[in-house]
Amino acid sequence: MTAATDPVKLMKQEVGKAAAALVKSGSIVGLGTGSTTAYAIQFIGERLKSGELKDIVGVPTSFQAEVLAKQYGIPLTTLDAIDHIDIAIDGADEVDPHKNLIKGGGAAHTREKVVDYLANQFIVVVDAGKLVDRLGSVFPVPVEVIPMAVTPVMQAIEKLGGKPELRMGVKKAGPVITDQGNMVVDVKFDAIDNPENLEKTLNNIPGVLENGIFVNCADVVLIGEVKDNQPVVRKI
Known part of the structure; x- marks a missing residue:
């Protein structure tokens, strides 16, 4: 199976694309950390390059996010230079039915928390395997x-x-x-x-x-699933 047809990879790309599509021109965007968020950063970069998006600046939550943003041509700023964040996109290790999260599998949760809580809208991108009935079920x-x-x-x-x-x-x-x-x-x-x-x-x-417990901050959770070998994205 090639990477291009790997259903899990395709599903992560679709979730990233759905999140990137929510970014509007002229916004300050919090750029999260992790494999699914990496696709969102890629697609934001592609929308900028095509001219579909204009005047975007990103606030990275980690060295990984910073490197990816530079790679995909997203201009960066710092929290010292701005007074708000319009939208933040980030992953999670666990999501409960109340949209509470555990994050920090990539050890970037402190900077993520600063950026994600500041955002007017916080979009969480995950695959269905991250959904739990109660926090702490799987992930420390x-x-x-x-x-x-x-x-x-x-x-x-x-x-x-x-x-x-x-x-x-x-x-x-x-x-x-x-x-x-x-x-x-x-x-x-x-x-x-x-x-x-x-x-x-x-x-x-x-x-x-x-710590990596995030309560009352996620606005939208985009969940990727593979159904009949096809990627599907649903929203809670």
Whole structure:
């Protein structure tokens, strides 16, 4: 099977295209991180190049998003230079029926949270496999921690009933280091009954910068599925 006919890849492209189609000329766009969002960035770039879109600037949430935006010709700005974001497009690792999210599989959740919460409209792009009945069912909660505080933070998380694990690098000796120079602790909870409370509780632990629970911020979730080998996009 070639990449061109891989139904999963095609489905991710269709979700990315659907999100890119929501961007209007003259907007400031938050550019998220991850494989599906990468297609959205590509299609925004293509719409700019064809002249269908004009006067777009992007705010990247990670080094990955920045590199892709430059590759596809999207001009970039920073939060210092703007006073709002019109639309942000980003992925998620889990989405519950209330559109609450767990993000941070790519360790970019701190910058994503800053950008996505600022946006007037936040569009989430996922495949159907990311939908869960309740948060924390499959994916641990990523917590970004300043390096000196890793041990006390992990001890505090255990007292909350979480099972913390320091995220280690792949093809790299030692822990994953975020774009801010911090570490990531992945925390498994048996059940997250109140995501809003847990988000605040985790962020109140000294040494924690931010965690991957996103509540009350997603406006639209675009979900890609493969049905009869064809990509389908639905919206909640």
